[in-house]
Amino acid sequence: MSAAATALPMPSTRPVLRERGQREVFCGLTSIVWLHRKLQDAFFLVVGSRTCAHLVQSAAGVMIFAEPRFGTAILTDRDLAGIADANAELDRVCRDLLARRPDIKALFLVGSCPSEVIKLDLANAAERLNREFYPEVRVLSYSGSGIETTFTQGEDNALRTLVPLLPVDDAPQLLVVGCLADVVEDQFRRLFEALGIPSVHFLPARRARELPPVGKGTRVLAAQPFVGETARALIARGATLLEAPYPLGVEGTKAWFSAAARAFEVSDAHLSACIEPGVTRARRSLERYHPLLAGKRLFFMPDSQLEIPLARFLGEELGMETVEVGTPYLDQQMMACELARLPEAIRISEGQDVEAQLDRVRESAPDIVVCGLGLANPLEAEGITTKWSIELVFSPIQGFEQAADLAELFARPLVRRARLML
Amino acid sequence: MELTLWTYEGPPHIGAMRVVTSMRELHYVLHAPQGDTYADLLFTMIERQDQRPPVTYTTFQARDLGGDTAGLVKQTVAEACARFRPQMLLVGESCTAELLQDQAGTLAASMDLGVPVVALELPAYSKKENWGAAETFYQIVRAALSGRAAEAVTAEQGPQSALRRPRANLLGPTVLGFRCRDDVIEITRLMSRLGVDVNVVAPLGATPADLARLPDADFNIDLYPEISRTTCVWLERNFRQPYTRTVPLGVGGTRDFMREVAELAGLDQERILESEIPGASSLAASSSRLPWYSRSVDSTYLTGKRVFIFGDATHAIAAARVARDELGFEVVGLGSYSREFGRELRAAAGLYGLTALITDDYLAVESAIAEAAPELVLGTQMERHIAKRLGIACAVISTPIHVQDVPARYSPVYGFEGANVIFDSWVHPLVMGLEEHLLQMFREDFEFNDRAVPSHLGKGIAAQPSPPEVDSSTAAGNQDASTSLQWAPETEQELRKIPFFVRGKARRNTERFARERGLAMITVETLYDAKAHFGR
Numbered sequence: 001m002s003a004a005a006t007a008l009p010m011p012s013t014r015p016v017l018r019e020r021g022q023r024e025v026f027c028g029l030t031s032i033v034w035l036h037r038k039l040q041d042a043f044f045l046v047v048g049s050r051t052c053a054h055l056v057q058s059a060a061g062v063m064i065f066a067e068p069r070f071g072t073a074i075l076t077d078r079d080l081a082g083i084a085d086a087n088a089e090l091d092r093v094c095r096d097l098l099a100r101r102p103d104i105k106a107l108f109l110v111g112s113c114p115s116e117v118i119k120l121d122l123a124n125a126a127e128r129l130n131r132e133f134y135p136e137v138r139v140l141s142y143s144g145s146g147i148e149t150t151f152t153q154g155e156d157n158a159l160r161t162l163v164p165l166l167p168v169d170d171a172p173q174l175l176v177v178g179c180l181a182d183v184v185e186d187q188f189r190r191l192f193e194a195l196g197i198p199s200v201h202f203l204p205a206r207r208a209r210e211l212p213p214v215g216k217g218t219r220v221l222a223a224q225p226f227v228g229e230t231a232r233a234l235i236a237r238g239a240t241l242l243e244a245p246y247p248l249g250v251e252g253t254k255a256w257f258s259a260a261a262r263a264f265e266v267s268d269a270h271l272s273a274c275i276e277p278g279v280t281r282a283r284r285s286l287e288r289y290h291p292l293l294a295g296k297r298l299f300f301m302p303d304s305q306l307e308i309p310l311a312r313f314l315g316e317e318l319g320m321e322t323v324e325v326g327t328p329y330l331d332q333q334m335m336a337c338e339l340a341r342l343p344e345a346i347r348i349s350e351g352q353d354v355e356a357q358l359d360r361v362r363e364s365a366p367d368i369v370v371c372g373l374g375l376a377n378p379l380e381a382e383g384i385t386t387k388w389s390i391e392l393v394f395s396p397i398q399g400f401e402q403a404a405d406l407a408e409l410f411a412r413p414l415v416r417r418a419r420l421m422l
Numbered sequence: 423m424e425l426t427l428w429t430y431e432g433p434p435h436i437g438a439m440r441v442v443t444s445m446r447e448l449h450y451v452l453h454a455p456q457g458d459t460y461a462d463l464l465f466t467m468i469e470r471q472d473q474r475p476p477v478t479y480t481t482f483q484a485r486d487l488g489g490d491t492a493g494l495v496k497q498t499v500a501e502a503c504a505r506f507r508p509q510m511l512l513v514g515e516s517c518t519a520e521l522l523q524d525q526a527g528t529l530a531a532s533m534d535l536g537v538p539v540v541a542l543e544l545p546a547y548s549k550k551e552n553w554g555a556a557e558t559f560y561q562i563v564r565a566a567l568s569g570r571a572a573e574a575v576t577a578e579q580g581p582q583s584a585l586r587r588p589r590a591n592l593l594g595p596t597v598l599g600f601r602c603r604d605d606v607i608e609i610t611r612l613m614s615r616l617g618v619d620v621n622v623v624a625p626l627g628a629t630p631a632d633l634a635r636l637p638d639a640d641f642n643i644d645l646y647p648e649i650s651r652t653t654c655v656w657l658e659r660n661f662r663q664p665y666t667r668t669v670p671l672g673v674g675g676t677r678d679f680m681r682e683v684a685e686l687a688g689l690d691q692e693r694i695l696e697s698e699i700p701g702a703s704s705l706a707a708s709s710s711r712l713p714w715y716s717r718s719v720d721s722t723y724l725t726g727k728r729v730f731i732f733g734d735a736t737h738a739i740a741a742a743r744v745a746r747d748e749l750g751f752e753v754v755g756l757g758s759y760s761r762e763f764g765r766e767l768r769a770a771a772g773l774y775g776l777t778a779l780i781t782d783d784y785l786a787v788e789s790a791i792a793e794a795a796p797e798l799v800l801g802t803q804m805e806r807h808i809a810k811r812l813g814i815a816c817a818v819i820s821t822p823i824h825v826q827d828v829p830a831r832y833s834p835v836y837g838f839e840g841a842n843v844i845f846d847s848w849v850h851p852l853v854m855g856l857e858e859h860l861l862q863m864f865r866e867d868f869e870f871n872d873r874a875v876p877s878h879l880g881k882g883i884a885a886q887p888s889p890p891e892v893d894s895s896t897a898a899g900n901q902d903a904s905t906s907l908q909w910a911p912e913t914e915q916e917l918r919k920i921p922f923f924v925r926g927k928a929r930r931n932t933e934r935f936a937r938e939r940g941l942a943m944i945t946v947e948t949l950y951d952a953k954a955h956f957g958r
Contacts, residue, residue, distance in 0.1 A: 022498075023481045027457025045425075049517035049546060054432040055460045067785070071427045077547045079423050080521075089423035097425060113455045113518035116484070146457030147484040147518070355478075355505060374462030374474065381472035 012339040014348065016330060021353025024374055025303055025328050027146030028154025029112060030059045034394065035158055035204075036069045038179045041105040042208040044070040045097065046144070047090060047122060048112030059390075069104070071097070075114055083120065090125055098137055105136075106208035108158060111143035138165075138209065150328035152226035152304045152393065155179060159203060162211065163233040169213030173199035174260055175239065177231060178224030181396035182206070188223075188247075188399060191257060194274045197264045203230070214239050219263045221256065223247060223398065225338070226305040228331040245337045247398040248306075248406060249313035250282045255337075278400030285404035286317060292411045294319030299361050301371040302326035302352050303389040308338045310370070310392070311346060318407060322346045323364045326357065368413060385413050428784040428804055430759040430822055434544035434554025435516050436461055441558045441649075442512060443475040444596040444625040448562070449508035450477045451499050453491075453519035453526040468825050469597050478502040480526075482519070492524045499530045503537065510565060510630040511535060512558070514542030538630070540565045550782075552648040552734070552760060555596060559625055560652045566633035567660075588687035589619045589639040591663075594650030595626040600737060600821050602626055602646070604834035609645065609670060612837050616680060616694055618687050625649075637661045641686040645669075645836075647736050648760055669736055670836045672744035672844065673698075673710050710838035712845045716749055727852065728927070730755035730796035732779065732787055732805050733820025735763030737835075739770040741800050741819050744844060746774065755779060755794045757787065795926045798852060803827070815851035907933055909944045916946050931956045 029052055032044045046052045053072035060068075073093045079086040090109075098104060107129070109122045122141035129139040142161045144154040159177065174197050176188065185202055192200040201212030218239035220231055224246070231241050244259035245252045254275060261271040298320050300307040307325045314320040324347040332339075342348075349357070354375075361369055361384065368385045369375075376386040387410055397406040431437075435452060442450040443465050452458065459479055465471045480498045482491050495513075503511060513530040515522075527541020540561050544554045592609060595602035603626070610620050621639035622632050636657065642665040644654045654665035664686055670679035677698050684691040698708055707713060715721060729751040731741050735758045745751040756771045757779025764780050771778035779790050788808045791799060799809040799816040803824045809816035818827050819835070833847075834840040909917070920928050928949075935952035936944050 021481065022459070022479045023456045024459045024462070025456060026460055027455070029457065030460075050426075050429060050431075050433040050550065051435075051458060051517045051546065053426045053429045054436065055457065057428055058460055058464060068427055071425055073423045074426050075423060075547060077545070080547055086423065093423050093425050113457070114521060117487070117518055117521045145484075146455040147482065147487065150456060355501075372463070373467050374459060375466070377466040377470060377472055378474045 012332065012336070014339070014344060017347060017349040019349055019351045019353040019356065021356065023352040024301065024354045024372055025352065026059060026151040027055070028144035028149030028151065028157060029056055029110060030151050031144065031154030031158065032056055032070050032110065033060050034179060035155060038206065039106065039204055039208045040206055041103070042069065042108060043097065043101060043104045044108045044110055045094065046072040046110045046112055047115045047120060048072055048075065049114045050074055052112045080118065083118065086120055087125060091129065094129055098133060105138065107137055107139045109139065109141040111141065111145055113145045113147050116143060116145045116147060152224070156227050156229045159227060159230040160233050162203065163230060163237065166211050166214040166237070168215050170215035170217045171199065172217040172264065173201065173213070174264065175212055175214065175218050175220050175234065176200065176202045177220055177222050177234070178227045179204060180223050180398060184396045184398050184402065187401055191274060192260065195261055195266050195271065197260060219260070221260050222334065225309055225334050228334040231334065243337055245312065245341065246309040248309045249317045249403050250279055250286065250400060251316055252309060252313055253398070253400050253403070254279060282400040282403040286407055289404065289407035289411050290318055292414060293407065296320050296367040296414065298322045299364060299366040299369045300325045301357065301369065301375065301389070302328045303372055304393050306392055307370070308335055308342060312338055312341050313406070314410065315343065316341065323366050324349055324360060326352065368410065385417050387413050430782050430802065430804060431551035433517055433546050434549045434551060434557070435514060435546065437551040437554025438512065438514060438542055438544060438558040439475055439477055440555050440596045440598050441562065441625045442477065443471070445628050447509040447629040448476060448512065449502055449506045450512040450514065451502050451530065452477055452514055452516055453480045453495050453524060454516035455518050456481050456483060458516050465597060468823065469828055471597065476506065491522055492529055495524055495526045495529050496533060499533060499535070503535050508537060510538045510540065510562065512540045512542055512562070514544060517546035520546050538565050553762065555649045556652045559649060560656060562630065563633055563636065563653050564656070566630045567636065570634065570637060587617055587619050588689070589621040590683070591621050591636055591639045591642045592623045592645055593642050593653060594644065594646030595623065596649055597626070598821065598823065599646060599649070600819070600823060600827065601833060601835045604832050605645065605836040605840065608834035608837035608839050609643065612670070612680070613683070616683055616687070617689060618683060639663060641665060647763070648734055669740045671737070671740035671840060672748050673708055673712050673838070673841045674743060674747055675740055676837050676841065708838065710841040712748060712841040715845050724849065725750045727751045727798055728754045728794070728796040729798045729800060730791050730794050732757045732801045734758060735760035735767050737820035739766060742770060742774060745800065749848065751798070754796050755790055757781065757790070795930060798848065800848065817848045817851055906942060907936055907944060908942060913944050913946050913949050916949055
């Protein structure tokens with residue numbers, strides 16, 4: 001680990017409940033659902049089974065596009081008979097696909113559980129296909145398999161594959177890492193410009209072929225908590241990871257911008273002047289949620305890695321009390337600043353044994369449980385109010401202007417429950 | 423390896439989950455990696471189930487692969503058994519676990535759990551969801567009946583028994599099936615009217631103990647052949663229970679079904695069908711309103727409406743019959759993703775002078791629809807999206823379904839009430855009769871054209887984009903053939919006066935007409951010559 005990384009606060013020593021058992025979380029393939037919308041010139045080809053195809057389709061819900069920019073090369077009995085055959089088959093599928101879709105400039109081969117188990121070498125396949133298609137199309141590979149990744153880790157793996165391709169530039173610049181909704185990205189870009197930060201890039205950019213530079217002058221600011229591997233790969237290329245909580249809520253966003261301002265020696269006065277309108281607006285808009293949410297008890301099932309930052313925001317700014325915050329895995333480095341702000345009384349659990357965790361939910365009788373779609377209706381049927389966690393990944397929730405929208409997502413199920421005379 | 427963008431069916435273990443989740447007192451341990459629990463949301467969200475599916479996943483990870491995944495199976499099985507105490511345990515594997523060759527089912531069977539264990543082997547790399555459901559149902563039935571001798575059962579019973587009413591099992595309904603919940607109610611009512619008792623309904627709502635009573639019935643109703651045919655065939659062979667071949671969809675289908683049931687139950691057909699005499703003028707000629715509604719003058723405009731049908735084999739084949747014989751539509755396409763029923767589909771398509779489209783390639787279905795330029799699509803949720811894009815009316819008739827296909831109100835598609843539901847849901851998406859006439863008369867009216875906003879919305883509102891025109895020359899990708907053809911500007915102008923929803927058809931027919939006659943330029947004369955040639 002580099003010097004920049006060790007400069008971060010010591011890993012938290014607070015106890016963590018580590019569990020194994022049935023996990024009710026998506027695998028990394030699911031990130032394709034938003035990655036393919038963000039990267040408008042990319043195609044994501046899952047090399048996997050019918051289960052993978054069905055998963056991505058089910059997670060994408062009703063968003064059926066004529067020819068989406070994702071698909072699955074489904075392994076069949078014939079492919080499993082011999083690996084050499086599977087490689088030739090993959091090449092054929094990619095050729096057909098690229099011939100059909102001349103608009104595609106980057107092709108991501110996405111590894112799955114079955115492709116990992118049969119040890120189909122997608123890195124090698126990408127190299128082979130690049131010899132044929134580069135520079136018209138860049139072929140990349142990463143794993144989104146459930147045996148190696150949970151939900152948002154798929155994005156981390158996808159972004160990490162881009163890191164070796166980034167051009168070198170040692171000039172001072174800010175690199176914001178992690179997919180954000182376009183509207184949020186634009187707001188952030190305007191604020192960074194106002195601060196006077198010389199050069200600001202986002203990873204990913206809106207096109208996979210637009211690659212931001214990286215070098216010794218690069219300061220990395222993580223916009224999402226799940227980009228740990230990408231951040232470490234950037235550190236290995238000379239960049240420095242800025243220590244900050246995530247831009248959720250007024251305080252998180254403020255601290256996040258402050259970290260960038262400090263790194264680029266922006267004066268406190270100028271920082272305050274720039275963010276003041278946003279802070280004031282956000283605080284005012286959060287006021288109406290305080291009475292609705294203060295004192296309400298929360299329980300987070302593990303899902304997207306956003307659980308810890310959300311617990312921090314809802315506690316600090318809206319007075320909610322978190323009973324347990326579950327996370328699929330705990331990345332101490334990426335969570336250091338968040339953990340430092342999270343009250344000790346909150347139980348942190350890592351991994352999952354869903355039956356045992358549901359027993360804890362029933363025992364602690366929280367006012368609202370944040371969970372996946374597989375659990376929400378069954379919990380509601382038991383009389384427990386829920387908030388679908390997937391909405392937190394698919395909605396613009398970061399930044400000052402979205403702070404109230406984020407609070408609204410938690411208030412709405414409670415308000416609805418109170419309204420219905422059923 | 424096959425490239426798939428959208429899939430009609432999930433893998434076979436999803437079919438197993440549908441069967442298990444439909445039943446009670448049953449638990450399924452699935453050897454599967456993290457992520458496969460996505461399947462739970464199909465049940466809790468699409469079907470709004472208020473309980474999690476009775477499925478426990480082993481959730482193995484990469485670090486387990488070098489170690490003892492078999493141990494993980496045993497531990498999960500033991501814990502699931504202790505927690506859920508099922509009457510019967512199913513143990514199987516998803517696609518990845520199949521590659522590990524842990525033999526999860528065999529492992530569990532050797533554990534002495536005190537409950538019957540069914541080891542499910544569902545080849546994930548060659549089979550799909552419906553096959554998996556059929557196989558799972560069959561395996562559960564076999565396990566439930568393992569102690570029951572066929573001879574002992576049949577010797578003491580028979581439909582002719584004077585001591586009791588005839589009895590039948592309703593087989594095949596599952597969660598995530600198409601309108602199964604209400605079809606079961608409708609068919610149970612119908613059976614009761616016929617004087618036949620329903621012995622067991624399965625899988626929906628049944629326990630393993632209920633399945634042990636299956637042989638008490640005189641015959642089986644094969645309600646959803648994709649799911650229940652395998653089991654029906656086995657029960658016929660081993661317990662001498664005949665099964666029905668007719669699907670009670672539509673008025674004709676329901677009448678034929680009643681006839682078949684009467685025959686199997688040894689009941690008087692004439693008496694049973696006396697209130698269902700086709701052609702009778704009284705409203706009471708059917709228990710369904712469909713025959714009268716369809717004969718009523720308002721329905722005249724339905725005549726010859728071009729309809730494209732795609733779905734599972736059972737619903738697609740039955741829908742084609744209703745479309746042509748009961749609504750007077752013209753069936754211009756018939757297909758299914760159910761390869762298992764290819765023979766039946768080809769035979770059915772032959773009745774309409776068509777070649778069956780048997781494929782699970784979504785893009786192939788899309789281009790077939792564009793090519794056929796129908797006025798109505800009857801399909802699955804996939805076809806609903808295709809139709810929406812092409813600007814064609816659509817009704818959903820088959821799985822795969824979405825949340826809106828599980829309505830709150832009672833809405834079966836089987837039986838006489840089902841026929842009523844079909845009339846409403848297939849006719850309402852179409853342009854209504856008088857409305858169509860007005861569109862014809864005032865085709866250039868400033869408010870009626872395809873770019874106009876409904877006048878009640880006022881003037882300030884921007885025109886909505888028109889639906890993409892169904893144009894065979896581009897949609898079918900045969901530009902080469904049409905490049906030699908040229909449309910005179912005034913003919914294009916004239917074509918625009920034709921209502922937008924039939925314009926594609928007019929263009930296609932005119933070009934075909936011109937091509938057949940070797941014309942290079944399409945004039946207004948050619949347009950009307952073609953119109954006269956092709957008739958309506």
